[in-house]
Amino acid sequence: MDCQGIKKLIPMYLDKELEPQEIQQVREHLSGCPACQKEFAAFEESWAMLGEVDDIHPAPGFVGRFWTRLALEQSWQEKISEAVRNSLFKKHLVPVLAMACMIVIVGSITLNNYSHIRSTNQILANLSQEDLAMVENIELAENLDLIEEMEFLEDLEIIESLDILGS
Numbered sequence: 001m002d003c004q005g006i007k008k009l010i011p012m013y014l015d016k017e018l019e020p021q022e023i024q025q026v027r028e029h030l031s032g033c034p035a036c037q038k039e040f041a042a043f044e045e046s047w048a049m050l051g052e053v054d055d056i057h058p059a060p061g062f063v064g065r066f067w068t069r070l071a072l073e074q075s076w077q078e079k080i081s082e083a084v085r086n087s088l089f090k091k092h093l094v095p096v097l098a099m100a101c102m103i104v105i106v107g108s109i110t111l112n113n114y115s116h117i118r119s120t121n122q123i124l125a126n127l128s129q130e131d132l133a134m135v136e137n138i139e140l141a142e143n144l145d146l147i148e149e150m151e152f153l154e155d156l157e158i159i160e161s162l163d164i165l166g167s
Helices: 003-014 020-032 034-052 062-072 076-088 094-125 129-136 138-148 152-166
Strands: none
Touching: 003 020, 003 034, 020 034, 129 138
């Protein structure tokens, strides 16, 4: 086995997690490789220092207090929304915000009306004289079919003729 493979096995060798065959390979390699011996010595020293560190035991009730505190904390979204609410709805900002909303509403309505008027003017500018005359008499044009189909107008002419003869 090469040095790179042995260096990966050294921590497991120290923890006694290797199979007997792997233990034998690591021992054989370490006996003949000074670089891996240095690596092994460094790991062994680190393991020894870790063994000297005292175990830390949390105070009684620590876990319960931790989860309670965590449950009471706000998420970052809640913190941001609360900050926005607090800053926007202060008493001195309410009239300013109301006025800004009114300006936006009036401006959008005005812009919408302006665009409709402008498009109507462009359409009218492109109309011919005949089309303009028809637009001016649009009520007559709308009722033209109705007027043409009314037979009583002919009867009205006959009645008028009779009135003239009778007088």
